[in-house]
Amino acid sequence: MADHSIKGKTAVIAGGGKNLGALIAKQFVEAGARGIAIHYNSDSSRDDAEKTVAELKALGADAFLFQGDLSVVENNVKLFDQAVTRFGTVDIAVNTAGVVIKKAIAEVTEADYEKSFAANSKAAFFFIQQAGRTLAERGSIVTIVSSLLSAYTPFYAIYPGSKAPVEHYTRAASKEFGERGISVNAIGPGPMDTAFFYGQESKEAVAYHSSAAALSKYSKTGLTDIEDIAPIVKFLVTDGWWITGQTIFANGGYTTR
Numbered sequence: 001m002a003d004h005s006i007k008g009k010t011a012v013i014a015g016g017g018k019n020l021g022a023l024i025a026k027q028f029v030e031a032g033a034r035g036i037a038i039h040y041n042s043d044s045s046r047d048d049a050e051k052t053v054a055e056l057k058a059l060g061a062d063a064f065l066f067q068g069d070l071s072v073v074e075n076n077v078k079l080f081d082q083a084v085t086r087f088g089t090v091d092i093a094v095n096t097a098g099v100v101i102k103k104a105i106a107e108v109t110e111a112d113y114e115k116s117f118a119a120n121s122k123a124a125f126f127f128i129q130q131a132g133r134t135l136a137e138r139g140s141i142v143t144i145v146s147s148l149l150s151a152y153t154p155f156y157a158i159y160p161g162s163k164a165p166v167e168h169y170t171r172a173a174s175k176e177f178g179e180r181g182i183s184v185n186a187i188g189p190g191p192m193d194t195a196f197f198y199g200q201e202s203k204e205a206v207a208y209h210s211s212a213a214a215l216s217k218y219s220k221t222g223l224t225d226i227e228d229i230a231p232i233v234k235f236l237v238t239d240g241w242w243i244t245g246q247t248i249f250a251n252g253g254y255t256t257r
Helices: 019-030 043-058 073-087 110-134 158-180 203-212 226-236
Strands: 010-014 035-040 062-067 092-095 140-144 183-189 247-250
Touching (some): 010 019, 010 073, 010 110, 019 035, 019 043, 062 073, 073 110, 158 183
């Protein structure tokens, strides 16, 4: 029987400096991963990213930071090249990065559109591309998308709109990389209890989202917790390796198709 454990493996985590990405990194190391590359984008995330790397090292892993805008194709190349140079091989690639813009269609500017598609679609594509070029045999790629891909709602045209292409990238990549045993999946969480969510929402919207999921009353906030999502990522890159080409809506019954 094939060994699907994470012990001794290495990972690249985009947006790994805080929130969900940081928790995924810690759970990987606690399960025996030997090396983690933590990507972050903006200077405002540097302190959190440095703390995360320090915690990973304290747990016994080799870890390093990489700062860069992954919508710049070359930054994806540099990120994975540095990981290979540092660790020898890369086994897992997880992309939790993205931006959310909530506006009525009439208010969306060209700059809003370009920013959203750069972060959520272009960066995701070239991260998957470089992961596919780099990952060792029987590796895994996971991208965080959004449960809004299956929602019928106003004001969120360009956020799920710019995440939607990732489903197609995921399916195509799973076919193309499958001959090397690489699984490729996407996870669509519901609204998560992080600053990423609250920065876009009114008090009334928060109240609605906190009660909209079928399982809301069993969540400490009514929202998706990062602790609900990180174990699913871990499962997909270990025992759930046979799942590939899928978008999994992990949202407590917030939306469904």
